[in-house]
Amino acid sequence: MAEKLPKPEQLAEDIKYSPPPKDWMDPKTEFKKGTFNYSAVPSALDYLDLPNPGKWQPHDEEWPLPDNWQETVLEGMRDRLKKYRSFQVFMDICVRCGACADKCHYFIGSGDPKNMPVLRAELLRSIYRRDFTTIGKILGPLAGGRKLTVEVLKEWFFYFYQCTECRRCSVFCPYGIDTAEITMMARELMNLIGISIDWICTPAANCFRTGNHLGIQPHGFKDSVDFAVGDLEDITGIKVDVPINEKGHEILFVVPSADYFADPHYYGFLGYLALFHEIGLDYTMSSFASEGGNFGLFHSADMMKRLNAKIYAEAKRLGVKWILGGECGHMWRVLHQYMDTMNGPADFLEEPVSPITKTKFENAKSTKMVHICEFTADLIKNNKLKLDPRRNDHRVVTFHDSCNPSRAMGLLDEPRYIIEKVSNNFFEMPENTIREQTFCCGSGAGLGTDENLEMRLRGGLPRANAVKFVHDKYGVNMLACICAIDKATLPPLLEYWVPECGVCGVHELVGNALLMKGEKERDTDYRGEPMILGKKAEAETEVAQKEAKDAG
Amino acid sequence: MSVVLSLFAIAVLVILPLIGTGLLQLEYLFGVIIPYAAIILFLVGMIYRILKWANVPVPFRIPTSCGQQQSLSWIKQNELDNPSTFWGTVKRMALEVLFFRSLFRNTKVELREGPRISYTSDKWLWLGALAFHWSFLIIFVRHFKFFAEPVPIWVDTLQLLDGFFQIGLPIIYVTDAVILAALTYLFLRRIFNPLVRYISLINDYFPLLLLMGIAATGILLRYFLKTDIVAIKELGMGLISLHPVVPDNIGALFYIHLFLVSVLFAYFPFSKLMHMPGVFLSPTRNMANNSRMRRHINPWNYPVKTHTYEEYEDEFRDLMRAAGLPLEKDK
Ligand code: HEM
Ligand code: SF4
Numbered sequence: 001m002a003e004k005l006p007k008p009e010q011l012a013e014d015i016k017y018s019p020p021p022k023d024w025m026d027p028k029t030e031f032k033k034g035t036f037n038y039s040a041v042p043s044a045l046d047y048l049d050l051p052n053p054g055k056w057q058p059h060d061e062e063w064p065l066p067d068n069w070q071e072t073v074l075e076g077m078r079d080r081l082k083k084y085r086s087f088q089v090f091m092d093i094c095v096r097c098g099a100c101a102d103k104c105h106y107f108i109g110s111g112d113p114k115n116m117p118v119l120r121a122e123l124l125r126s127i128y129r130r131d132f133t134t135i136g137k138i139l140g141p142l143a144g145g146r147k148l149t150v151e152v153l154k155e156w157f158f159y160f161y162q163c164t165e166c167r168r169c170s171v172f173c174p175y176g177i178d179t180a181e182i183t184m185m186a187r188e189l190m191n192l193i194g195i196s197i198d199w200i201c202t203p204a205a206n207c208f209r210t211g212n213h214l215g216i217q218p219h220g221f222k223d224s225v226d227f228a229v230g231d232l233e234d235i236t237g238i239k240v241d242v243p244i245n246e247k248g249h250e251i252l253f254v255v256p257s258a259d260y261f262a263d264p265h266y267y268g269f270l271g272y273l274a275l276f277h278e279i280g281l282d283y284t285m286s287s288f289a290s291e292g293g294n295f296g297l298f299h300s301a302d303m304m305k306r307l308n309a310k311i312y313a314e315a316k317r318l319g320v321k322w323i324l325g326g327e328c329g330h331m332w333r334v335l336h337q338y339m340d341t342m343n344g345p346a347d348f349l350e351e352p353v354s355p356i357t358k359t360k361f362e363n364a365k366s367t368k369m370v371h372i373c374e375f376t377a378d379l380i381k382n383n384k385l386k387l388d389p390r391r392n393d394h395r396v397v398t399f400h401d402s403c404n405p406s407r408a409m410g411l412l413d414e415p416r417y418i419i420e421k422v423s424n425n426f427f428e429m430p431e432n433t434i435r436e437q438t439f440c441c442g443s444g445a446g447l448g449t450d451e452n453l454e455m456r457l458r459g460g461l462p463r464a465n466a467v468k469f470v471h472d473k474y475g476v477n478m479l480a481c482i483c484a485i486d487k488a489t490l491p492p493l494l495e496y497w498v499p500e501c502g503v504c505g506v507h508e509l510v511g512n513a514l515l516m517k518g519e520k521e522r523d524t525d526y527r528g529e530p531m532i533l534g535k536k537a538e539a540e541t542e543v544a545q546k547e548a549k550d551a552g
Numbered sequence: 553m554s555v556v557l558s559l560f561a562i563a564v565l566v567i568l569p570l571i572g573t574g575l576l577q578l579e580y581l582f583g584v585i586i587p588y589a590a591i592i593l594f595l596v597g598m599i600y601r602i603l604k605w606a607n608v609p610v611p612f613r614i615p616t617s618c619g620q621q622q623s624l625s626w627i628k629q630n631e632l633d634n635p636s637t638f639w640g641t642v643k644r645m646a647l648e649v650l651f652f653r654s655l656f657r658n659t660k661v662e663l664r665e666g667p668r669i670s671y672t673s674d675k676w677l678w679l680g681a682l683a684f685h686w687s688f689l690i691i692f693v694r695h696f697k698f699f700a701e702p703v704p705i706w707v708d709t710l711q712l713l714d715g716f717f718q719i720g721l722p723i724i725y726v727t728d729a730v731i732l733a734a735l736t737y738l739f740l741r742r743i744f745n746p747l748v749r750y751i752s753l754i755n756d757y758f759p760l761l762l763l764m765g766i767a768a769t770g771i772l773l774r775y776f777l778k779t780d781i782v783a784i785k786e787l788g789m790g791l792i793s794l795h796p797v798v799p800d801n802i803g804a805l806f807y808i809h810l811f812l813v814s815v816l817f818a819y820f821p822f823s824k825l826m827h828m829p830g831v832f833l834s835p836t837r838n839m840a841n842n843s844r845m846r847r848h849i850n851p852w853n854y855p856v857k858t859h860t861y862e863e864y865e866d867e868f869r870d871l872m873r874a875a876g877l878p879l880e881k882d883k
């Protein structure tokens with residue numbers, strides 16, 4: 001962690017919810033170290049055929065902008081106002097009631113008034129008013145209009161990359177104004193003149209080329225999977241088979257790339273593999289569709305579509321019947337809300353049916369892609385798995401609803417049902433911080449970089465604070481979630497605010513609790529940590545219970 | 553500053569008809585021409601804006617989901633907050649429009665030492681907003697009595713109910729008191745809540761003050777200055793039947809009231825007041841969350857440059873072969 005980071009108490013102490021006396025119209029943005037992301041590198045932009053102004057950094061005084069940049073941005077705005085009803089209506093109808101003002105984790109953690117969702121939107125809306133509305137054209141600043149200047153652009157860059165597109169604000173808005181969509185538009189406009197960030201464009205370029213954000217090539221993918229198979233064998237004594245790029249299987253399984261490459265995602269990946277082996281699932285993975293995640297979502301609709309195309313294409317090429325998707329938040333936003341529209345119809349696939357329980361996944365009958373939590377919850381409900389929740393007894397678990405599964409899908413009870421079946425100690429965080437009101441990890445939408453750490457710790461404060469609450473109250477020591485970005489960014493967040501708490505995927509808990517046929521005696525979990533109730537302990541309790549019974 | 557300018561604008565809007573009808577005898581202008589112009593502007597502007605919105609496509613299905621999705625048969629869906637059907641969406645919308653359901657969720661954040669963040673329910677905005685809008689609607693409907701002869705029975709009934717809590721004479725309408733209180737609250741909130749003040753523009757103070765002006769002049773007309781109701785009804789009936797007449801015994805105060813209402817109508821289509829039709833067209837709230845069940849069509853879905861498997865295999869064929877991965881073309 002960066003050395004200059006203030007202590008947690010200090011960081012929290014200077015958060016004030018009192019805006020300055022002067023109005024916000026005339027910006028001067030300070031790019032303070034730790035609160036912004038580095039610019040996109042030209043090579044990534046070139047690879048993706050995107051315009052770019054060359055080498056620059058946000059804190060540079062001069063930005064290398066094309067001469068007609070204002071025209072380009074305004075033209076882009078006009079174009080999008082004609083293409084997105086949401087954008088047009090959201091520009092017009094906000095009454096500035098302020099209901100959304102204190103709902104954003106970035107505002108709560110920074111106190112910066114421009115992080116109030118309504119004001120974030122106003123940064124763009126003020127330009128809209130001046131250049132696209134009758135009253136604004138006549139009255140200008142009197143009607144809240146502003147001219148698009150370099151300073152405004154800098155301010156856009158700063159604040160539209162301080163929005164994780166989490167949609168919490170939209171839950172509270174009486175008109176459902178979704179600031180995330182406004183942020184997406186603003187980012188698209190900045191992309192038109194090459195103003196973008198590296199942590200979005202480099203992964204996108206990697207993904208375009210190799211199929212995944214990390215740039216893992218096919219042989220590397222196979223190595224990672226083989227490695228996981230080996231690890232699982234060491235732990236359980238069972239060698240599972242994971243087909244890659246094989247035709248003729250029933251299901252294509254797609255995960256975010258971090259699942260097979262990063263920690264703690266990896267243990268959840270072991271969980272999937274163990275589960276599929278145990279139920280004898282006929283599936284294949286693909287080294288090309290080796291990324292369900294899609295940083296294109298954080299860039300532009302076009303980029304999202306370009307990166308997403310491979311999923312249906314691979315499903316078709318490999319001849320599967322339907323697609324199953326792993327634990328990931330923004331990946332599911334794309335799959336649920338965009339994929340079918342952008343790259344469908346998937347008429348070459350069949351309506352998904354669980355081969356084990358014969359359950360039809362009615363809610364996925366057009367997109368033909370099922371969430372792993374829907375799949376597993378159905379297995380458990382139908383008693384297809386032998387589970388010993390006591391094998392997770394060393395975990396006191398709470399569940400973090402990731403923004404996208406909760407506020408873009410409504411996948412709330414499936415993971416909870418699973419957790420309750422695989423663990424004995426599950427405690428909810430306070431109600432204003434879970435389900436549809438959940439707080440972002442503070443690092444989504446491409447903002448999870450090291451250089452942006454202070455801002456991430458601020459944005460993650462509401463989440464971490466709720467974890468601290470259940471940690472203090474119930475001794476929670478494990479935060480379960482179903483998002484790859486969460487699993488990457490919550491550990492440093494908790495390290496800072498609640499160091500006693502770890503992070504895991506829901507399918508890590510499933511894997512640990514899963515009693516596999518022919519498994520060897522286990523006394524450690526997937527992480528190699530001792531399980532309090534392994535097989536031995538189980539026997540011990542049985543003995544103890546028997547004795548108690550006999551005595552009583 | 554914005555407050556002062558808004559106040560100034562309202563003052564001008566009060567003085568104009570005062571001078572116009574008091575000194576310059578422009579009753580026909582303020583009693584007929586301006587109201588007609590305002591109504592035409594309102595209707596044309598409103599229809600234009602709505603058609604403009606409606607003509608913009610909805611490329612993606614992005615409703616906000618505020619509850620459990622439709623999923624496995626044994627998991628209970630929250631049909632109101634995460635509708636997956638047309639009727640579910642209608643119910644959700646009805647609750648939004650009639651009861652401001654999302655605003656009811658409102659919380660207030662507090663940061664205490666520790667740090668410890670708490671979120672407490674904060675329903676004042678919801679209450680104030682609901683009180684204002686409902687009394688506005690009722691008052692609006694009550695005005696039909698000036699434009700219809702005989703007065704429709706339901707207008708009479710509403711009037712009776714509204715005046716039910718009789719306090720002295722003449723009958724005091726509940727809504728008159730409520731609308732003033734609610735508008736005052738909404739206005740003071742804009743001034744004293746630091747966050748709301750920071751986001752407020754003239755565009756926000758002005759309509760509130762305008763509505764306050766309308767309510768205040770209306771109340772003055774009714775309770776304090778005796779006004780010739782018969783004459784006003786004559787004007788109203790004339791306007792609605794397109795045979796305008798201007799009776800002479802109407803005071804300047806009435807023209808102020810009428811002028812402010814005209815300004816409201818004329819201003820409506822160009823302002824944030826368009827949230828009235830807008831709420832029905834908001835894509836996050838008027839669509840069902842069923843994008844995996846039924847394909848949503850994007851009318852401008854154009855092709856984009858993608859990277860195909862063939863290109864991928866061409867680039868990595870040797871590595872794939874060495875790793876023992878199946879190939880499409882193994883040459
Ligand atoms: C379908 C009809 C309507 C709905 C659902 C609706 C809903 C709302 C909501 C939820 C708010 C936010 C809460 C608040 O700030 O008070 C609001 C604000 C407001 N509405 Fe409406 N409204 C409707 C019609 C109207 C009409 C016809 C007018 C005016 C004649 C109006 C005037 C206002 C004003 C002035 C505000 C801002 C209040 C403030 O500044 O605090 N609304 N509306
Ligand atoms: S809650 Fe909605 S209407 Fe109110 S200020 Fe926020 S975006 Fe605007």
Ligand code: SF4
Nearest residue numbers: 104163164166167169
């Ligand atoms: S989408 Fe999330 S991050 Fe963006 S403004 Fe709304 S609450 Fe804040």
